[in-house]
Amino acid sequence: MPNILESQNLVKTYGDFTAVKGITFDIKEGEIFSLLGPNGAGKTTTISMLSTLYAPTSGDATIGGYSVTKDPMAVKRVIGVVPQDLALYEDLTAKENLVFWGQMYGLGGKSLTSRVDEVLEQIGLTDKAKNRVKTYSGGMKRRVNIGVGLLHKPRLLFMDEPTVGIDPQSRRAILDTVKDLNKQGMTVLYTTHYMEEAAELSNRVGIIDHGELIALGTQDELTKQVGETETLILHIGENEDPETLAKALSGVEGVQKADVTDHEVSVITADAKDILAAVVGKANERGIKIRSIDIREPNLEAVFLHLTGRALRDT
Amino acid sequence: MKSVASVSKKEVKKQSLSLCGKKVKIIMKKIFAIAWKDAIVRFTSPSELLFFIILPIVFTFLLAGGTPSNDDDNRIRIPVVDESQTAVSQQIIDELENSTAVRPEVVTRAEAQSQFDDRRADAVFIIPAGVDIEALQNGSAQVEMLQQPSNLNAGIAQRAILTAIRRVSSSVSAAQNAVRQREAKQAFASDAEKQAYFESSLTLAQDIQADAPERVTVIEGTTPDRVNYDPRANSSAGQLITWVFIPLFGISALFASERQGGTLRRLLTTPTTKATFLLGTISGQVAMALIQMFLLVGFAILAMKLNWGRDPLALFVILLASALAAAAFGATLGTFIKTEAQASGVSIMFGMVMALMGGCWYPLELFPTAIQSAVKVLPTTWAMQGMLDLVLRGGGLVDVLPEAGVLLVFAAIFLSVGVSRFRYE
Numbered sequence: 001m002p003n004i005l006e007s008q009n010l011v012k013t014y015g016d017f018t019a020v021k022g023i024t025f026d027i028k029e030g031e032i033f034s035l036l037g038p039n040g041a042g043k044t045t046t047i048s049m050l051s052t053l054y055a056p057t058s059g060d061a062t063i064g065g066y067s068v069t070k071d072p073m074a075v076k077r078v079i080g081v082v083p084q085d086l087a088l089y090e091d092l093t094a095k096e097n098l099v100f101w102g103q104m105y106g107l108g109g110k111s112l113t114s115r116v117d118e119v120l121e122q123i124g125l126t127d128k129a130k131n132r133v134k135t136y137s138g139g140m141k142r143r144v145n146i147g148v149g150l151l152h153k154p155r156l157l158f159m160d161e162p163t164v165g166i167d168p169q170s171r172r173a174i175l176d177t178v179k180d181l182n183k184q185g186m187t188v189l190y191t192t193h194y195m196e197e198a199a200e201l202s203n204r205v206g207i208i209d210h211g212e213l214i215a216l217g218t219q220d221e222l223t224k225q226v227g228e229t230e231t232l233i234l235h236i237g238e239n240e241d242p243e244t245l246a247k248a249l250s251g252v253e254g255v256q257k258a259d260v261t262d263h264e265v266s267v268i269t270a271d272a273k274d275i276l277a278a279v280v281g282k283a284n285e286r287g288i289k290i291r292s293i294d295i296r297e298p299n300l301e302a303v304f305l306h307l308t309g310r311a312l313r314d315t
Numbered sequence: 316m317k318s319v320a321s322v323s324k325k326e327v328k329k330q331s332l333s334l335c336g337k338k339v340k341i342i343m344k345k346i347f348a349i350a351w352k353d354a355i356v357r358f359t360s361p362s363e364l365l366f367f368i369i370l371p372i373v374f375t376f377l378l379a380g381g382t383p384s385n386d387d388d389n390r391i392r393i394p395v396v397d398e399s400q401t402a403v404s405q406q407i408i409d410e411l412e413n414s415t416a417v418r419p420e421v422v423t424r425a426e427a428q429s430q431f432d433d434r435r436a437d438a439v440f441i442i443p444a445g446v447d448i449e450a451l452q453n454g455s456a457q458v459e460m461l462q463q464p465s466n467l468n469a470g471i472a473q474r475a476i477l478t479a480i481r482r483v484s485s486s487v488s489a490a491q492n493a494v495r496q497r498e499a500k501q502a503f504a505s506d507a508e509k510q511a512y513f514e515s516s517l518t519l520a521q522d523i524q525a526d527a528p529e530r531v532t533v534i535e536g537t538t539p540d541r542v543n544y545d546p547r548a549n550s551s552a553g554q555l556i557t558w559v560f561i562p563l564f565g566i567s568a569l570f571a572s573e574r575q576g577g578t579l580r581r582l583l584t585t586p587t588t589k590a591t592f593l594l595g596t597i598s599g600q601v602a603m604a605l606i607q608m609f610l611l612v613g614f615a616i617l618a619m620k621l622n623w624g625r626d627p628l629a630l631f632v633i634l635l636a637s638a639l640a641a642a643a644f645g646a647t648l649g650t651f652i653k654t655e656a657q658a659s660g661v662s663i664m665f666g667m668v669m670a671l672m673g674g675c676w677y678p679l680e681l682f683p684t685a686i687q688s689a690v691k692v693l694p695t696t697w698a699m700q701g702m703l704d705l706v707l708r709g710g711g712l713v714d715v716l717p718e719a720g721v722l723l724v725f726a727a728i729f730l731s732v733g734v735s736r737f738r739y740e
């Protein structure tokens with residue numbers, strides 16, 4: 001498959017702060033590519049440069065063969081954008097919003113009308129199409145926000161954290177929509193800080209942290225980097241000090257790494273069952289009460305932890 | 316060969332022309348779509364109609380002094396108490412009756428006092444006993460005037476009354492001059508003859524004043540009582556500017572809301588340029604302003620019998636120029652103010668202050684001269700003067716062109732500042 005997107009060393013600085021520090025990656029036609037990274041990693045900044053909203057400080061990218069710096073108008077016709085923050089007219093109905101944005105993509109006449117109906121069907125809002133967006137639930141607004149990006153059947157769709165802050169049911173619906181779109185041939189660049197979403201959707205994942213792409217590959221390729229390890233997640237009582245426990249566990253034999261994430265302690269080890277007893281013993285010794293223990297197979301979360309020493313969520 | 320080549324060249328040109336035409340068409344469609352979207356957004360809440368047409372009409376009506384009286388006489392009504400009952404006092408009243416600004420209504424002192432106390436009269440004019448030709452001549456004649464405090468109409472009435480007295484005394488002195496000159500040459504046979512001569516001279520002097528409109532205009536042009544003011548015309552034009560300019564300044568709030576709501580950022584990821592956005596937003600608001608202005612002018616013509624419509628082209632030119640200047644100012648304002656709430660607050664404030672200072676609420680002539688020149692930096696001043704040229708002074712296209720020109724210069728300056736400073740963050 002040819003590349004629909006090629007990003008070359010994209011850099012974006014705000015004043016003397018560099019938000020994106022030279023990002024290079026490709027997206028193949030037909031795949032779902034996820035950018036996985038914690039808050040402030042530079043996902044939105046990257047998408048903004050790719051969608052021609054900000055000029056990169058340096059570097060360039062081509063999309064569908066057009067340069068984002070030299071031919072932004074041509075790029076805009078290839079891409080659809082679903083911004084992280086809702087960008088809709090709340091006083092308009094869903095239908096009026098879709099019609100308006102369709103016109104901004106240059107659609108009109110009958111083809112616009114039928115396309116709007118199609119998109120409403122796709123996002124499951126045909127029934128409520130004539131209600132004002134401000135009367136919608138958060139999940140419904142998110143769906144309209146996505147619908148706007150689909151109107152002109154873009155070859156490449158940017159979705160910037162489209163599931164942030166919504167209920168599990170709406171999230172499920174959105175993930176299914178993404179998969180459907182992809183099946184119909186749309187290439188998707190999806191950003192998220194949820195490891196599970198990246199895992200479920202993507203063919204390939206780029207892990208981004210502090211403006212740098214620190215890992216890139218299929219899920220299998222990435223998890224192999226961590227090696228044959230498992231992660232123990234220790235949930236402790238609210239009044240307990242996770243730092244003390246993490247420090248104590250670092251010395252235990254068989255523990256490769258022990259870190260505090262949220263109010264949990266993650267322990268990376270070759271084989272969880274070998275150290276389980278020692279871990280519990282150490283906790284008892286310090287008088288720290290463990291409420292439950294999860295054992296996780298290697299996953300993207302572990303990859304991130306392995307690469308950065310931090311958990312995805314609490315940074 | 317040559318001809319083939321030239322044909323294909325032509326063909327290429329034709330193609331690129333039609334491509335260009337297509338592009339323009341798409342852009343026009345987008346501009347219209349943006350304007351239409353803004354119209355829907357603006358009128359989703361029915362309360363917008365209140366600000367668009369209902370309140371402007373109510374205010375125009377109230378500030379015009381309510382219903383025009385039945386005889387269509389819109390001069391300021393002044394109760395006049397005539398305790399002299401002399402030829403002179405009658406002449407003064409007659410002069411007042413001829414005034415374009417006030418309408419005398421002879422009443423008793425008690426009645427006048429009660430109207431004044433109840434604030435039913437802006438001013439009361441009292442001619443006490445003893446105002447006759449002699450008194451006028453030797454300067455001992457005194458009249459009284461009661462005025463409501465800081466009342467515009469009272470000020471106008473005062474000037475009208477002063478003019479009337481001046482006119483009467485000037486015809487009286489002319490007549491007396493005539494009598495004296497005649498006496499110098501040849502004495503009168505009797506007092507009766509002298510009196511008759513005086514009276515015919517007086518009539519002649521008055522006739523000359525009345526029949527010499529040009530001279531009268533020249534004389535009066537320099538006297539302050541000819542304040543070009545008609546409460547209905549001033550209210551109609553002034554309120555129109557106030558209620559149309561505020562929403563046009565509100566373009567600043569529109570920009571802020573598009574920035575804050577992220578819709579502007581999204582728009583710029585579609586194949587739509589910043590220029591198209593600006594054109595669509597501004598032209599949409601200008602179109603709505605024109606509709607609003609036509610409705611208000613229509614109301615003034617039909618319900619207030621004001622003569623807005625004598626030169627439709629001039630009317631259109633001054634309305635469009637005013638709307639463009641205000642819209643461009645709103646666009647500039649929008650580049651200085653970050654949030655929508657601030658922008659709408661500031662728009663209303665600027666709208667009010669500029670309307671007040673631009674003479675939309677009080678005639679500029681009543682401002683100190685220094686302020687009268689200072690407020691020339693405001694678009695409202697020019698808009699108001701342009702509209703008064705039409706509706707008050709009965710001018711035409713030529714008369715409004717200077718004001719329209721100044722307004723278009725305002726528009727050009729503000730628009731270039733607004734566009735060059737425009738940011739989407």
Ligand SMILES: Nc1ncnc2c1ncn2[C@@H]1O[C@H](COP(=O)(O)OP(=O)(O)OP(=O)(O)O)[C@@H](O)[C@H]1O
Pocket residue numbers: 014017019037038039040041042043044045046084161193
């Ligand atoms: N306009 C700006 N001016 C200055 N700094 C900015 C600006 N926009 C973003 N940043 C900074 O750049 C960094 C990257 O921000 P960005 O929004 O790209 O992160 P993100 O990965 O999208 O995060 P999130 O998951 O919270 O959306 C952050 O530290 C942010 O504070």
Ligand SMILES: [Mg+2]
Pocket residue numbers: 043044045084160161
């Ligand atoms: Mg983001």
